[in-house]
Amino acid sequence: MESERTENVAILVAIKPVDLQGRVVIPTDVRSVYGIQWGTYVEFLVDGDLIIVRPFQPHDACTLCGEIVTHGGVLYMGKLVCTECREDMVRKVSSLSADD
Numbered sequence: 001m002e003s004e005r006t007e008n009v010a011i012l013v014a015i016k017p018v019d020l021q022g023r024v025v026i027p028t029d030v031r032s033v034y035g036i037q038w039g040t041y042v043e044f045l046v047d048g049d050l051i052i053v054r055p056f057q058p059h060d061a062c063t064l065c066g067e068i069v070t071h072g073g074v075l076y077m078g079k080l081v082c083t084e085c086r087e088d089m090v091r092k093v094s095s096l097s098a099d100d
């Protein structure tokens, strides 16, 4: 996809129909450029007559698994890691140590 990002100027990329369930397919080129894959959460914002769809990157999501961290997360090198990922890392590191 060829596009020049210009501040406050929206570029028409595609026109897509909404299906019976209210779904719209995000064009392949747009998914590629914005790193949207199966399972990626996107957020919808509205601004007047504009609907903005963008990848959801919450500040409170685990860096490793992307799950929302509601409690027990730890910051490691400035990145938030959820309890499950932290415990998984500890188990894996412990098993590596046990192999020595």
Ligand SMILES: [Zn+2]
Pocket: 062, 063, 064, 065, 066, 067, 081, 082, 083, 084, 085, 086
């Ligand atoms: Zn995690």
